Amino acid sequence: MTSPADPPVHGVEDVRTAVEQARSAGRSWAALGHRGRRTALLGWKHAVARRTDEFAGLIASETGKPLHDARAEVLLTLVHLDWAARNARRVLGRRRVSSGLLSVHQRALLSYRPLGVVGVIGPWNYPLYTPMGSIGYALAAGNAVVFKPSELTPGVGILLARSFGEAVPDHAGLLRTITGPASTGAALAGADGPTGLDKVAFTGSPGTARRVAAACAATLTPLLAECGGKDAVLVAADADLDAAADAIVWGAMGNAGQTCAGVERVYAVASVHEELCARVVSRARVLAPGEAYGPLTLPSQLDVVRRHVKQALQDGGRAVLGGPDAPRTRTVAPVVLTGVPEDSPAVTEETFGPVVVVNAVRDMAEAVERANASAYSLGAAVFTRSRAAGLAVAGRLDSGAVSVNSVLGFAAVPSLPFGGAGESGYGRIHGEEGLRAFAAPHSVTVRRFAPAVDLTSFATPRTAAARAVELGRRLHARF
Structure with missing residues (x-):
């Protein structure tokens, strides 16, 4: 480097x-x-x-x-x-x-x-x-x-x-x-x-x-x-879990997790949570750090990754891939955590490393609530087989951009604006x-003809101006 x-x-x-x-x-x-x-x-x-x-x-x-x-x-x-x-x-x-x-x-x-x-x-x-x-x-x-x-x-x-x-x-x-x-x-x-x-x-x-x-x-x-962001992926009970897991791993581990709109949190409906975790782990386990993605570019980021993983486990979370000793060098192997409390740094702070938290929720309503609870609001993703349901959930998320059945789909669409609010900026x-x-903006008006009653001239009789104003008032009072 x-x-x-x-x-x-x-x-x-x-x-x-x-x-x-x-x-x-x-x-x-x-x-x-x-x-x-x-x-x-x-x-x-x-x-x-x-x-x-x-x-x-x-x-x-x-x-x-x-x-x-x-x-x-x-x-x-x-x-x-x-x-x-x-x-x-x-x-x-x-x-x-x-x-x-x-x-x-x-x-x-x-x-x-x-x-x-x-x-x-x-x-x-x-x-x-x-x-x-x-x-x-x-x-x-x-x-x-x-x-x-x-x-x-x-x-x-x-x-x-x-x-x-x-x-x-x-x-x-x-x-x-x-x-x-x-x-x-x-x-x-x-x-x-x-x-x-x-x-x-x-x-x-x-x-x-x-x-x-x-x-x-x-x-x-x-x-x-x-x-930056703390982007969430919401996974419904009817989601294609293979597609969701593939996207989650790419979004969380790509560029060593150093993506402002990368995946750092996942909220999966409880009925599919365990199976989703298994598929995420299966895909993440075979990634070769240094080949699939590079090292942490910023040396001090390793300390952040270590702190988040260690605190998540101390707070009651569980590592289903990697663990407290996994991040030893700047070429960090994938870490997948689950059951991490919502107030743990791994959930609340931007990690910017190949670490993802996959938590279970009752339903998509709770998933939306948890996703929106973050101080960040940059991007998000929703996985469901129902396009209508996906769009409905997307509309309830506070993030500036949402992908349905993909992650970071908006990044390659130049006609879409990108940005967020809160800790994600403005x-x-x-x-x-x-x-x-x-x-x-530069505004210009060009007078085309003389109006019947000119409200911008002292030469207009006050009675005529008053009638024009009253007519306008009545029109706005009715329509």
């Missing part, structure tokens, strides 16, 4: 310079218009696709994840960049909206303008796909971007900016990468004084998000925060909402 070279540590002045240079480059980018930006971004997409092996190799080197996982991450990135480039004009371009009866003499127009310069602070678990959910959409909306990757994966961020400059040389300074430890990210957010950013998009822990939010608040800089990336998150 290494970078190709020691990256520079950028300080406060470096950050401010990067923002200024990005703003300068952003003027011509904004003036390019939606068609021009679409052409440029699709050209960049093609270049990244041709360099998939280079990106994937660097991702694997810095994170430790298997190469096939890194290649899949590049593919997801391409899917989202393609959608943002192709749909920005439709979502953000000028369109006519209803004026309403009172203002029928006005033509009402709505469009969205770029914010200016967006600061993106990215994570290490998906160092390309996750930040590009902000970078790609911000660029498509007409902004410049200053990107601060995790200090664990700086090479990916450096390569990303370089690939953009090479693919779109006329706008080479539009995407700038700054590197360094947490202090560099803090400087970008404005902790050391204003940097001139127009918005910050952050992905990381809730604790760090609070510090970033405090820094942004000093200058009223808007913040989009994605802070704001949305991806989809139309993701494009609008990096744009400012």
